Amino acid sequence: MRELFSLRSQADHLRAQLKNMASGSLGFGGCHMALRAAPCLTGVLTRPAKGATPPVGKAGASTRQACSFRRGMACIVSSMPMWRRWRRNANHCRPFVTVAGATAQELVGLHFFSDQNFKPVRDQFVASVVDKDIVLKETCVEDLNVVKQRTAGGVPVYQFKTKLLLKALEEAEAEEVLLISDVDIQFFREVMPFVHQGIAGRDICFQREFTKLGVNIGFVAVRRTTATMNFWHQVLKELPTGRHDQRIVNNLLYTEQVPDLRWSCFPPEIWASSQAFDSVGIPDGIALHHANWIIRDYEEGGADASNPAPKLQQLAEFRRAVLEDDAQTMQALVQRIRKDPDLESYHQRTFGELRYGPEWVALPSGHPARPGGARKRRRLNASSQSS
Known part of the structure; x- marks a missing residue:
């Protein structure tokens, strides 16, 4: 009875949401967020593989009950013509499909974090997400205790991010894939095709720091394996030395200290502004832009890692140029970053x-x-x- 009550409660909640959507009271943004929230409402919905033992949901509901609930939801949605075009999105309500003992993941959690000071950067990050099979997993704190004169905020931020990632991995199923991202990032189109391709047969896939060498840990796909757990625990262990977390990661990778770790890098379409140094420009079909390298005005406090203004400026300039397909402006932005003498010095010191x-x-x-x-x-x- 408890399981049936849980299913009915979810049905009532979603029916109310759909009624509000049909009346237009939520608007497009509300409809979009309700669709994004659908996986949270349907955690018990699974589809068994042919010949497999029917799975049991968190509340103990049988597959038959779950399927009945799903058919009921399909009737509700199909009864509203304005939602027929999104009906296929209901297929994403199955977090996992069991096939011959393996787990094929359909929904991927995107873990990210920020504090109140970086809320404007966080807001643009969330608003730009395109993929429907990404589930946002946000952690927000009042203050990350950023060290203003240290790259990426210093040890307090490095430790916070690494612990957040390790916690997400510990809570994940074996072989489950998750994403972790900084918020000084914006999306232009779906990134999951790149994620699926990059993580296939691998434990970790990183964004590139430069086109030819080095990884950036601003956007990373991670598979829950023993190797990845060992790797990130080793990163956490070395953070008290005060070294930049990204430097630690690159050292571990290129010294092969975790020899069984299978890793790769995303293609340039998952773009970081530091790639302006050795790339021909913003790639055609750019999917993601990471404002990891900004030109700092030291006299105006540009070296302050807690100041989001330079990041926001670059994000806005790039977005306007890409959406307007303004090749001249895009090339000018790349050239401006490439000519920054600090970028060349950084490249020489790190790679x-x-x-x-x-x-x-x-x-x-x-x-x-x-x-x-x-x-x-x-x-x-x-x-x-x-x-």
Whole structure:
């Protein structure tokens, strides 16, 4: 009886939502959010594979009850002509489909976080999401304790993000794929085709930092495996050293300290502004823009990591240029970033001949970034070679 009551409660709730939508009281935005929330209302709905044992939902409802509920929902939706075009979205109400002992995931959780200071950046991030099979998983706090003069907010932010990711992985099913993202990102079209392709047969897929080398951890697809758990626990372990979390990640990857980790990078369509350094420009069909590199006006407080204004400015400029298909403006934006002397210096220190740290054995012999070493020695060697 409890299970049936739960199903009826969900039906009543969704029926009320649909009635409001039909009357127009929610408007398009409300309709969109209700569709995005549909997976939350249908957590017990699963479809068993042929010959498989019928699964049991969280409340213990049988598949027969779940299917009856689903048919009822289909009747409600189909009775409203304005919603027929979205009827196929109901197929996304099945979080998992069991096939021959494997789990094919249809809904992917997108985990992100922010504090009150970055709320305007967070708002544009959420408003730009395009994919219907992404479920937003937000964590918002009053203050992330950003270290103003440190890249990406310093150790407090690095630890918060890594712990958030580890918690999400611990709560995930084996082999489940999830996304974690910074909020200084905007979407232009669906990214899930890139996610499915990038994570296939792999544990992690990263955004690129530069086109030819390096990973960016602003947008990452992660599969719940033993290797990924070990990897991110190792990242968390090294964070108290004070090093940038992204530097730690790159060191672990290119030194192959987690040898069984299968990883790759998204194509340039999942674009970060730092890629302006060694790319021909904004790629055709750009799906995502990460405002990870901004030109800082140090006299105007541009080095303050807690100041969202430079990020918002770049996001707005890029969005306007991409949506208007203004090739001239897009190229000008890329050229402006590419000519920033700080970007070239950053590239040399992190992925070029001035890189310090452990040897990156994953790179071929002779690659300028492979040797690593002490910071002072690397600078002396570079200066002697140039003289």
